[in-house]
Amino acid sequence: MRFENRLAPTGSHLSDDQLLEVYVLAGDNRHLHSCRQCTTRFDELVRSLRHMHEAAVREADSTFTAERLQDQRERIMRRIERHDHPAEVVAFPQRTANQPAVHRLLGPARRWVAAAAAAGLAAGMFLGFAMDRRIHYAVVDHSAPQSAPAPARQAELRDDQFFLEVEAALVGSRVREMRPDLGAIDLMTTPLEIREVTYVRE
């Protein structure tokens, strides 16, 4: 039995599902032509579905305004244009036939000059580094013991300093006696050889 001719199980009216079937299948149910109550229910169904549709469309259209669609259209066309004209990859510059090479610009003599200059530069740099290293080591050797003296060693150094000062004072007095205006006295005394006293560290 075709559904159009089926009647609702409740009796002489179509059920909601049957009304929906009429709507979805676009069927023509004979009962709808004769029953006012079912026609009213069917109209209500159509109205409610239309209402759903309108609400959905209104919501979507308020989201995608004319400006947004215009912007969207422009972006689509830009992307399509980029697709048609992809960005060019710039090739690595190659020497063209009419462009002379660098070694052609420099003649044989000029090349010798350039080579000599480069060798001189290299030799100068080598010597510079060598000198610098020697100076550097000398400085390091001289300053190394002072860098971190131990406490016991510090006391010893203070003593050494004291003795050095005493000795310097003694030598200083002798030197004062050797002044030219005291030369006569000097002559009368035994010549004294003055030696510089240096302190030799253990």
Add this chain to the structure above:
Amino acid sequence: MTAGGTALPAPVDGASGDKPFAAPGSVRPLEIETTLAGQVQDHLAAGNDHAARDLFAQIVTRQQRRASRIAWHYLRDVAEADEAVQDAFVKAYTHIASFQRHLSFEVWLTRILINGCLDRQKARTRRSRWMLPVADAGRRDQEIIEHATRPADRSPEAQLLAREWRDQLIAEVQKLPDRQRLVFMMCHYADHSTRDVAEMTGLNESTVRVHLFRAIRKLRKAMEGRRHAI
């Protein structure tokens, strides 16, 4: 045929006629978009890229609102829906050589768009599995819509009812099984006939009708007793 030589009628914007969506089983006449797509193919084959782009721009103008509605109802996120629409058009242009002229361009484009939306949904699900939501973008979009759709002549109570009704409907549509939701949205929001949807989804037309029937029945049941406040 030249790019500028075709006088085009205004794009169809929304449903027309007695029913909210195209009559099930109705045969869609060959659309202008399909003709334009054929011309785009010809121009591209002749190496006339500029003319092809001009014609394709007309297709975009005619189809973008419908495509945006579909993407919006699928993704519920303005930025993502916007990107999905852009991707669909660009993909359609780049693969237009594979378009068959005897088929509907609109159906072909919609199929590309739905596939893109489904991919995005999957990606979103994957992301949500691993990441915490940074911001509730959906709610932000919703507020924008609320602001934009609020008619000035409606009372605050009516606005609130309308909002509740719409929220409820959206929630119920989201609760539908995947196939029912797809069929309902394509028929109901995008005005496609069940035959078109069958072509897009690869389902049998009678299966599409069954899905549509079940979807509407569920929605009606869920929305029963709620006042239409719009």
